[in-house]
Amino acid sequence: MTQEDDALRREIRDWIAREAPRDWRTASTHEAFVASQRSWFAKLVGAGYAVPHWPREWPGGGRSLAEQKIIYEELARADTPRLLLSFVSTYHAFATLAECASAQQRSHYLPRILEGETWCQGFSEPGAGSDLAAIRSRAERRGDVYVVSGQKVWSTMAQYADMCLLLVRTSADGPKQAGLTYLLMDMRLPGVSVRPIHQIQGDEEFAEIFLDEVEIPVSQRVGEEGAGWAVAQATLASERGLTLMELSYRMRGAMLRLSEAVHAAGRTCDAGVLRKLGALATRVDAVCALADRFLQKRMDEDERVGDASIVKLAYSRCLRAWTNLGVELADLAGQMHAPITFGDLNSGNWMADFMNSYAWTIAGGSDEVQRNIIAERMLGMPREPKNWITEARP
Ligand SMILES: Cc1cc2nc3c(=O)[nH]c(=O)nc-3n(C[C@H](O)[C@H](O)[C@H](O)COP(=O)(O)OP(=O)(O)OC[C@H]3O[C@@H](n4cnc5c(N)ncnc54)[C@H](O)[C@@H]3O)c2cc1C
Numbered sequence: 001m002t003q004e005d006d007a008l009r010r011e012i013r014d015w016i017a018r019e020a021p022r023d024w025r026t027a028s029t030h031e032a033f034v035a036s037q038r039s040w041f042a043k044l045v046g047a048g049y050a051v052p053h054w055p056r057e058w059p060g061g062g063r064s065l066a067e068q069k070i071i072y073e074e075l076a077r078a079d080t081p082r083l084l085l086s087f088v089s090t091y092h093a094f095a096t097l098a099e100c101a102s103a104q105q106r107s108h109y110l111p112r113i114l115e116g117e118t119w120c121q122g123f124s125e126p127g128a129g130s131d132l133a134a135i136r137s138r139a140e141r142r143g144d145v146y147v148v149s150g151q152k153v154w155s156t157m158a159q160y161a162d163m164c165l166l167l168v169r170t171s172a173d174g175p176k177q178a179g180l181t182y183l184l185m186d187m188r189l190p191g192v193s194v195r196p197i198h199q200i201q202g203d204e205e206f207a208e209i210f211l212d213e214v215e216i217p218v219s220q221r222v223g224e225e226g227a228g229w230a231v232a233q234a235t236l237a238s239e240r241g242l243t244l245m246e247l248s249y250r251m252r253g254a255m256l257r258l259s260e261a262v263h264a265a266g267r268t269c270d271a272g273v274l275r276k277l278g279a280l281a282t283r284v285d286a287v288c289a290l291a292d293r294f295l296q297k298r299m300d301e302d303e304r305v306g307d308a309s310i311v312k313l314a315y316s317r318c319l320r321a322w323t324n325l326g327v328e329l330a331d332l333a334g335q336m337h338a339p340i341t342f343g344d345l346n347s348g349n350w351m352a353d354f355m356n357s358y359a360w361t362i363a364g365g366s367d368e369v370q371r372n373i374i375a376e377r378m379l380g381m382p383r384e385p386k387n388w389i390t391e392a393r394p
Contacts, residue, residue, distance in 0.1 A: 005066055012049065012074040019043050024081045025347060030204060033342050034160055037085040038116055044083075045114050049075070051090050053242055055098075058114065065299055069292065072246045076253035084205070084343045085118055085157055087243065088165070093119040095238035096165060096182075100231045101222050105184065109163070120161035122152040122185070122209055123232065129154075130369050132167075133176035133229065137211060139168040139183065141225070145215040146170070146183060148191075151208065156343075158207040159196045161187050166216075167232050170225050180228035184220045191215070201355045205343045239364045240308035241298055244315055245291040247345065247360075251315075251322055252284050254346035258322070261329040261348075276325055280318075287311075287318045306378030309370035316360040316367055319345060323357040326350035 021040055027033040044050035048060025052071050056062025063071070083090070093113060097106050113119070128134040137150025148168055158164065164185040171179035185192070191214035196204035223231045258277060267273045294311045297303045327334045327350045334350035341352040345360070361367045375381040 001066075005070060008067055009070050009074060012071060013078075015047055015049075016074060016078045016080060019047070020078055020080045025344070027342070030342075034085060037081065037083065040081050041083055041086045042116060050086075050114070051094070054090075054094060054110075058110070065295055068242070068295075069245070072242075072249050073253075076246070076249035079253060082246075082250065082344065085160060086113075086116075088121050088156060088161075089113045089117065089119040091238045091241075091243055092121055092235045093163070093165060096222060096231060096235045099234040100182075101184075105220075105222065109184070112162075117162045118157065118160055119163045119165060120155045120158035120187070120207075120209075121235065122155050122158070122164045122166040123235075124154045125151055126153055130366060132232070133180065135167055135169050135180060137166075137168045139170050139181060139216070141170070141218065144218050146181075146218060146221070148183070148185075148211050148214045148216055150211050152211070153208045154197070154206045155209050156206050158187070158209050159194050159204070163187060164209065165235055167228050170228075177229040178226055180232070181225050182222040182228035182231040183216050184222060185214065185216050186220075189214050189216065201341055201352045203341055203343065205359075236364070237308070240312055241295060243364075244311050245288075245295055247319075248284070248288045248291045248315055250346055251319060252288050254322075254348070255281055255284060257346065257348040258326060258329070261326055261350075265329045265331065267329065273329070280321055280325060283318050283321065287314045290314050304378070306374045309365070309373040309378075312364060313367055313370040313374070316357075319357045319360055322346070323350065323354040327354050 021036060024036050024040070027036055041050060045059060049071050050060060051058055052060055052063035052068045054061035090113060094110070097109055101109075109117075123132060123135075125135055125137060128136065137148060137152065139146040139148045146168070148166070150168065152166075155161075155164070164187055166183045166185045168181055168183060169179050170181040173179060187194070191212040193210045193212070194207045195210070196207045198204055199206075258280070262268055262273060262277060265273075290311050294303070294307055297307060326348070330350045336351065341347055341349060341356060343356065345353060345356050347353055372384060376383050
């Protein structure tokens with residue numbers, strides 16, 4: 001750590017002590033939660049901590065990896081709110097716009113994101129999740145517009161989004177990937193309807209999006225028609241990078257909650273429990289180190305296929321172990337859960353955390369899919385037979 005790094009750490013700690021909301025977990029309605037997310041994001045933008053990974057011309061952008069780490073570490077250490085509402089905008093939409101969009105699209109949308117415009121990701125469909133290329137939502141070009149009909153599902157916070165990163169099918173000919181096109185869709189267009197999905201823990205973190213003859217200007221296309229698969233890779237890569245570093249740091253920041261649970265359960269002399277706690281602390285540190293190494297490799301342009309899958313898999317398995325230990329320690333009291341957790345993964349509401357931990361074995365590619373990538377594309381093991389799932393069904 002350099003003197004500059006130390007100074008940055010002190011500066012952020014002071015700022016967090018003054019500005020971070022303390023009561024954000026007590027929001028009892030979705031509307032109150034969304035309002036608190038918007039206000040926290042605006043504060044972060046104002047202070048230059050919202051988008052340290054953006055280029056230098058943006059407020060707080062152009063930070064080195066070491067500086068980004070310090071910012072995320074301090075935000076996690078102080079248990080500040082995770083930006084559930086704006087992470088698709090600042091990570092996914094930014095990466096897509098920065099890597100693949102036209103200069104005009106970039107200069108139109110990036111400032112709006114910092115002003116609080118929120119985005120959702122409209123990729124998954126019923127029947128197109130792990131096999132994303134099976135997308136069926138259809139876009140037909142008619143003059144200056146694409147007319148889009150179909151259905152999207154599991155779109156995080158879509159009910160509050162202004163814009164959507166939309167992957168659609170423009171052709172049914174040739175390989176599945178070659179018929180996909182990438183569009184930026186205004187969620188207020190006629191024909192777009194959104195239905196929140198009520199989850200087992202009381203959250204409504206995702207929504208279904210129904211598209212009925214929605215007219216999207218051709219100027220809203222990113223890349224060429226039929227090149228949507230390549231653009232989608234830029235979007236997907238962003239969710240396997242910084243997002244995981246931030247989440248890993250948050251899990252490490254919340255280790256204190258597990259030690260508190262050990263105390264509360266009166267098990268500070270229970271050698272079995274202490275062994276589990278120690279093993280978990282080491283494992284959490286290892287996940288953080290994996291996330292750090294991955295980001296460094298990406299910045300050095302040295303990323304290999306499978307690297308991201310290792311971090312994703314290590315994080316999701318560790319989060320499961322983290323919440324399992326919490327539920328075990330909290331005993332019967334741990335069976336209670338808060339009615340709304342808003343995608344919080346390390347809240348200390350153990351049953352809710354436990355249920356939420358399953359989400360991360362699926363989001364951004366399931367554990368099974370990550371294992372396939374590591375086995376087949378990294379280790380060179382034999383590929384699984386095509387369509388084995390559907391063919392195995394009676
Ligand atoms: C928290 C969260 C947030 C999300 N946010 C978004 C979002 O904002 N936008 C969006 O578009 N999507 C989002 N998703 C959807 C996510 O991308 C999909 O759920 C995921 O890709 C899996 O697809 P699926 O649900 O259709 O399951 P399926 O693909 O149907 O998989 C079902 C099961 O089969 C297994 N399986 C599938 N294929 C194989 C295989 N080849 N080998 C072995 N096992 C296999 C899977 O591992 C899984 O257990 C989100 C999901 C979660 C959980």
